[in-house]
Structures are given as C-alpha cells and as structure tokens.
Amino acid sequence: MKIDIIASSSSGNCYIIDDGVTRLLLEGGIPYRQLIRELNKRSLKLTDFLGCLISHGHNDHSCAMKDISRFIPIYASKETLGEMKGVAISHATKTAIGTYTVIPFETEHDCPGSLGFIISSTITKENLMFMTDAKYTKYSLKQFPFDYVMIECNYVDELLDNDEINYALKKRLLNSHMSLTTCIKTLKSLNLNRCKVIYLIHLSDHRSDEALMKKAVAREFGIPVYVAGKHGGYK
Numbered sequence: 001m002k003i004d005i006i007a008s009s010s011s012g013n014c015y016i017i018d019d020g021v022t023r024l025l026l027e028g029g030i031p032y033r034q035l036i037r038e039l040n041k042r043s044l045k046l047t048d049f050l051g052c053l054i055s056h057g058h059n060d061h062s063c064a065m066k067d068i069s070r071f072i073p074i075y076a077s078k079e080t081l082g083e084m085k086g087v088a089i090s091h092a093t094k095t096a097i098g099t100y101t102v103i104p105f106e107t108e109h110d111c112p113g114s115l116g117f118i119i120s121s122t123i124t125k126e127n128l129m130f131m132t133d134a135k136y137t138k139y140s141l142k143q144f145p146f147d148y149v150m151i152e153c154n155y156v157d158e159l160l161d162n163d164e165i166n167y168a169l170k171k172r173l174l175n176s177h178m179s180l181t182t183c184i185k186t187l188k189s190l191n192l193n194r195c196k197v198i199y200l201i202h203l204s205d206h207r208s209d210e211a212l213m214k215k216a217v218a219r220e221f222g223i224p225v226y227v228a229g230k231h232g233g234y235k
C-alpha cells in the first residue's frame with residue numbers, strides 16, 4: 001500500500017492511499033483549489049479516487065468535503081455528513097470500497113461522530129490503522145495485525161505542562177488531542193508484529209518536537225517512524 005501525505009496539521013489534513021488498484025483520499029481538509037493543485041502535481045484528478053473518508057467534521061479535515069462530493073462519494077459518520085449526501089458509515093460496521101474494506105471505530109474527540117479507520121486491502125493483504133484528532137480510543141484493536149499505522153502525535157506532555165500562555169487551548173488539547181504518552185500507550189495496545197512503518201500525524205505547531213517524538217516512538221517499537229509534514233511529505 002502506498003501512502004502519500006498532502007497535508008497534516010491543525011491547518012489542514014489530506015492523505016492518499018493506493019493499493020495498486022484503488023486509490024482513496026483520507027480527509028478533505030484543505031481548500032478545494034489547493035487539493036486540485038496537489039493532485040495535478042501528482043498527475044491525478046478526483047475521479048482517479050473511488051472515495052474520500054472523512055474522520056470528523058472539523059474544518060481541517062472536512063473543508064473541501066462538499067466540493068469533493070461532486071465527483072466521488074464521501075464516507076463519514078452521519079454526524080459528519082450532516083445534510084450532505086454521502087455514504088454514512090458507523091462504528092464496527094464493515095464497508096467495502098473497491099479493493100478495500102474499511103472498519104470505522106469511534107474516537108474520543110470534541111466533535112460528535114469522530115471516527116478512526118481500519119483499512120484493509122484485499123490486493124496487498126495489508127492493514128492500515130488511521131487515527132487522528134483523538135484523546136484516545138476506548139476500543140481494543142488488538143485483533144488486527146497492522147502493516148501501517150498513521151496516528152496522531154499532537155503534543156509532548158512536558159511542553160504542554162510548561163505552557164502558561166493559553167489556558168483554554170491547553171485544556172482543549174488535553175481533552176481532545178493525543179499526547180506522545182498516549183500515542184505510545186495506544187501503539188503498545190496494537191499488534192505491530194508485522195508493522196513496516198509508523199507515521200506520526202497532526203503535530204501541534206508549538207507543542208510538538210519532531211525529533212523527540214520520532215526518537216521516543218522508534219526506541220519503543222524498533223519500527224521505522226516518520227513524522228508527517230505540515231505541508232506534505234514526511235521526515
């Protein structure tokens with residue numbers, strides 16, 4: 001499975017997965033024109049995708065959802081879809097999209113209907129876990145051996161502890177985004193026996209530390225760890 005990061009932060013999120021037969025967009029959280037530009041750079045157009053999965057309704061994940069839905073189906077919870085037409089998906093219910101099966105799971109975030117995704121390719125027989133904007137998930141995902149993990153690693157606990165500036169923001173991050181500690185704890189709860197890569201996504205601009213996060217996760221699991229770039233790519 002190929003994973004391509006277009007954008008990853010609280011300013012915008014968009015990812016591409018491709019198993020050689022089916023392409024999916026994960027998140028539509030960058031302005032539509034920018035999305036089309038990014039696809040152009042890759043010699044792609046929206047109709048090259050079979051669908052777009054959206055984790056939740058916050059703008060940085062869904063702002064282009066309406067425009068995208070003119071070309072390909074949007075898969076999201078009924079809360080995320082709202083009045084918009086699309087395919088409503090729900091916790092623990094399998095959905096087939098081309099050569100993928102997708103099992104959504106509920107995540108703890110300050111947005112009703114927030115989902116993470118277990119995405120399996122029937123072509124490559126690989127499993128991907130995608131979880132962003134989540135304080136944690138209360139569900140065990142242990143039964144799935146993951147080949148790839150894309151998980152939010154928003155802030156370093158100590159950087160937030162020492163942060164005096166904005167109490168409201170601090171409280172919000174604590175209650176709705178994933179710390180490095182929780183990220184490691186969540187990864188420990190997964191079956192990573194055959195995991196090839198862990199991508200840390202949706203890093204906070206001011207309360208993260210790429211090098212420290214990458215080192216901490218790599219040390220714990222001995223698996224290659226990449227940090228998703230705010231404007232795409234990874235390090």
Ligand SMILES: [Zn+2]
Binds near residue numbers: 010058060061133
């Ligand atoms: Zn977000």
Ligand SMILES: [Zn+2]
Binds near residue numbers: 056058109111133
């Ligand atoms: Zn959010």
